[in-house]
Amino acid sequence: MNAGERLPGTPTPMHMWPTEAGLRLAADSWGDPAAPLVVLGHGGGQTRHAWRDTGRRLGDAGYCAVAFDCLGHGDSDWTADGDYGMDTHIRGLRNLLAVPALAGRRPVLVGASLSAEAFLLGVGEGLIDAAGLVLVDYAPRTEEEGFLRNKAFMEAHADGFASLEEVADAIASHRGGSRPSRVDGLAKVVRRRPDGRLQWHWDARLLDSRVREYPHRYARMAAAARRLTLPTLLMRGGRSDVLSEAGAREFLEMVPQSEYVVIEEAGHMIAGDANDAFGQAVVGFLGRALA
16 A cells, blocks of 8 residues: 555656565665665655765765665555554564665664664664664654644645645745745655545554654663664754754763764754755764774
8 A cells, every 4th residue: 555646757766675574665775785784764754765865975985875765655565554653663674674685784774753763773672783873863852842843744734735836835834944946856755646636655644653652752762772882873953843952962871972963054854954964974974883
């Protein structure tokens, strides 16, 4: 099951990898397939396309970068029962790392928001063996204001959109930025319903799991964080309303070996707001973590 009809101009996934659970994961990759592996996981309501520029940069820098659509997003399958809890996302990552093209390798995991949580739990709870971890504007303690703002955006527009122009207006309003002059690039973030209207590419049921787990996420994430022993980088957007300086500092106390970078000009979506600075920080960390 998926979100509906893909619009013309929507990029075709480079890979459609079946998993043992019978659900397919869509992914793109850059660089030499035999090079050190870096797996890029997006935030809730995003897709693998959020990592395109970063993936290309990592490929050029000598890494094999793989960005995938989480279950219930983009071109990956939806779950039949609508369960998108953290355990489901961790299983999705384990399934991804088990496909023949990636099996047997210790990746560096780069995760934003939703994926950051899944990556942290997967590694900290001993379910995933990784060589390094990058958490993008996310830690055990986050700000409720940011959570509620993002939740409201994902719950809005249940009736869908009549055009890509309306999609552009909704995104610009949420991010507080200017509306793009061309909207054809937004075809990849929506799908066409049978009634002709456009809807987001994600399964709306995923919010049910996020809301249900939200009151308990801190305790589980904090316990996992304290068990981390691998090289770790925490990145925060200086204008973020999700991760505060206090939340970041608490994480650094939990994980003393962590590195910490603040991208002052960025908000919660660091890679989209300041891709050059973000890419430079990640490449630098990889060089140290994999030395």
